[in-house]
Amino acid sequence: MAQSILDLIPETCTGTLTITEHLNFWGGKRVKPLHETNVEPVFEPATGHVLCQMVPCGAEEVDEAIKSAYGAYKKWSKLAGTERARVMLEAARIIRERREKIAKLEVINNGKSITEALVDIDIAWESIEYYAGLASTLSGQHVQLPGGAFAYTRREPLGVCVGIGAWNYPFQIASWKAAPALACGNAMVFKPSPMTPVTAVILAEIFKEAGAPDGLFCVVQGGAETGSLLCHHPMVAKVSFTGSVPTGKKVMEMSSKGVKQVTLELGGKSPLIIFKDCELENAVKGALMANFLTQGQVCCNGTRVYVQREIMPQFLDEVVKRTKAIRLGDPMLDDTNMGALISKPHLEKVLGFVDQAKKQGAKVLCGGEPFTPTDPKLKGGYFMSPCVLDNCRDDMTCVKEEIFGPVMSVMPFDTEEEVLQRANNTTFGLASGVFTRDISRAHRVAANLEAGTCFINNYNISPVQVPFGGYKMSGFGRENGEVTIEYYSQLKTVVVEMGDVESLF
Numbered sequence: 001m002a003q004s005i006l007d008l009i010p011e012t013c014t015g016t017l018t019i020t021e022h023l024n025f026w027g028g029k030r031v032k033p034l035h036e037t038n039v040e041p042v043f044e045p046a047t048g049h050v051l052c053q054m055v056p057c058g059a060e061e062v063d064e065a066i067k068s069a070y071g072a073y074k075k076w077s078k079l080a081g082t083e084r085a086r087v088m089l090e091a092a093r094i095i096r097e098r099r100e101k102i103a104k105l106e107v108i109n110n111g112k113s114i115t116e117a118l119v120d121i122d123i124a125w126e127s128i129e130y131y132a133g134l135a136s137t138l139s140g141q142h143v144q145l146p147g148g149a150f151a152y153t154r155r156e157p158l159g160v161c162v163g164i165g166a167w168n169y170p171f172q173i174a175s176w177k178a179a180p181a182l183a184c185g186n187a188m189v190f191k192p193s194p195m196t197p198v199t200a201v202i203l204a205e206i207f208k209e210a211g212a213p214d215g216l217f218c219v220v221q222g223g224a225e226t227g228s229l230l231c232h233h234p235m236v237a238k239v240s241f242t243g244s245v246p247t248g249k250k251v252m253e254m255s256s257k258g259v260k261q262v263t264l265e266l267g268g269k270s271p272l273i274i275f276k277d278c279e280l281e282n283a284v285k286g287a288l289m290a291n292f293l294t295q296g297q298v299c300c301n302g303t304r305v306y307v308q309r310e311i312m313p314q315f316l317d318e319v320v321k322r323t324k325a326i327r328l329g330d331p332m333l334d335d336t337n338m339g340a341l342i343s344k345p346h347l348e349k350v351l352g353f354v355d356q357a358k359k360q361g362a363k364v365l366c367g368g369e370p371f372t373p374t375d376p377k378l379k380g381g382y383f384m385s386p387c388v389l390d391n392c393r394d395d396m397t398c399v400k401e402e403i404f405g406p407v408m409s410v411m412p413f414d415t416e417e418e419v420l421q422r423a424n425n426t427t428f429g430l431a432s433g434v435f436t437r438d439i440s441r442a443h444r445v446a447a448n449l450e451a452g453t454c455f456i457n458n459y460n461i462s463p464v465q466v467p468f469g470g471y472k473m474s475g476f477g478r479e480n481g482e483v484t485i486e487y488y489s490q491l492k493t494v495v496v497e498m499g500d501v502e503s504l505f
């Protein structure tokens with residue numbers, strides 16, 4: 001096998017790593033692009049260095065990848081759950097063994113801190129291990145019918161599933177989609193974001209090394225056009241998409257043409273409600289977790305922070321103190337808390353939201369500025385200081401729109417009824433959070449929030465055992481948890497007659 005990209009990784013963000021290996025994978029190997037058209041440079045966010053070139057796959061390549069996946073599906077779906085589990089557990093073991101190298105590559109491509117990237121890689125192998133455990137539990141029902149007849153159900157795979165990912169959790173998103181898909185006996189063709197093309201191919205190599213049939217997990221590179229080819233392909237049974245609401249709508253529309261199943265994990269603008277009876281230090285820590293992981297580029301972030309008026313001064317003092325203490329810089333260093341945003345245009349967009357918020361009357365309590373680290377290697381990186389906005393109102397753009405950057409908008413509230421009405425007044429519904437010591441209030445608020453997840457007295461933890469997904473325009477279907485088996489399988493009913501046929505004709 002060709003040298004692994006993992007062997008090339010430096011110890012810090014040097015701005016020197018250049019990847020020239022092919023980033024497509026099907027038929028059990030990396031595949032050279034057929035045409036070098038519409039090539040896009042991929043940047044290392046911490047340095048601005050060109051890391052590699054993303055060469056999009058065209059129709060012929062997409063077709064090859066899907067056919068390769070179909071061939072693997074024919075073999076894989078015939079295996080017993082325990083046999084599939086064995087391969088998946090081996091893949092999880094290899095990821096665990098190489099977690100540091102994979103995490104470093106993720107840092108170089110995504111810009112998040114190594115501490116966070118390590119957690120992401122751990123959640124990725126945990127997901128594969130978790131679904132390996134479920135693979136042998138898939139079963140149906142036996143139903144006794146009159147006259148000795150009976151019926152049973154079989155849980156069967158869908159076929160070739162497509163995964164389309166966003167750039168904020170490149171390896172984790174690929175694993176969250178692959179794990180339940182493969183456990184159910186499907187094959188997957190995955191398209192990472194064109195901005196983070198490098199770690200999905202590592203996952204493909206690992207599945208191959210673990211003993212998966214060639215084609216079981218394929219990677220095609222590309223952007224909107226390649227994604228659209230995947231959604232339209234007649235041999236694709238399902239599309240699982242993670243990304244923005246506008247693209248999610250297009251994916252749903254394209255998939256509907258072939259009546260393909262769809263899972264949509266879309267954006268959010270989630271509320272975090274902090275009552276005056278909370279444990280304040282935990283609420284402040286929760287608010288930081290809700291806003292600043294991965295430089296604020298997290299779909300389920302609690303960016304609308306509602307604080308009960310009586311504790312607003314103490315909350316703001318403490319949240320600003322802790323936000324100013326966040327250490328920005330080389331994301332590869334253990335003591336860095338925050339790295340670089342994904343791209344220069346995205347950084348400018350996020351800074352634009354801060355400017356607009358100021359014009360609309362918000363007060364910047366800290367951050368919201370471009371940041372240049374002292375290390376000369378990082379001068380070209382896309383850093384900004386994490387920002388806390390006070391004096392926000394529900395009608396401001398920073399409170400209504402998903403910023404996808406390190407910007408927390410804080411607003412006061414008086415009563416539970418009022419804050420619930422304001423929290424739910426959005427077209428999104430991905431996540432929500434509440435901090436209070438009153439357990440009745442906590443569960444009442446959780447029940448009344450219109451969101452797929454509600455965190456009580458914490459925020460942004462992602463155990464693979466619990467379902468994750470949205471309400472309203474944040475999407476449908478789920479990732480993680482047992483329920484996701486239903487989104488990657490279908491039920492066949494078998495009806496068995498034990499006597500003579502009583503014909504009406």
Ligand SMILES: NC(=O)C1=CN([C@@H]2O[C@H](COP(=O)(O)OP(=O)(O)OC[C@H]3O[C@@H](n4cnc5c(N)ncnc54)[C@H](O)[C@@H]3O)[C@@H](O)[C@H]2O)C=CC1
Binds near residue numbers: 166242265267299
């Ligand atoms: N709910 C969730 O689990 C998550 C949601 N997101 C959301 O994703 C957004 C940020 O990610 P982006 O990558 O900028 O989103 P995006 O929607 O621009 O792109 C997502 C993916 O869709 C592909 N794509 C673009 N146009 C397409 C088309 N016409 N057909 C098929 N595929 C197409 C892209 O190449 C990429 O792989 C944010 O809104 C964020 O909230 C991000 C991570 C997780």
Ligand SMILES: NCCCC(=O)O
Binds near residue numbers: 169
């Ligand atoms: N680990 C959190 C996943 C959320 C997201 O993909 O944005």
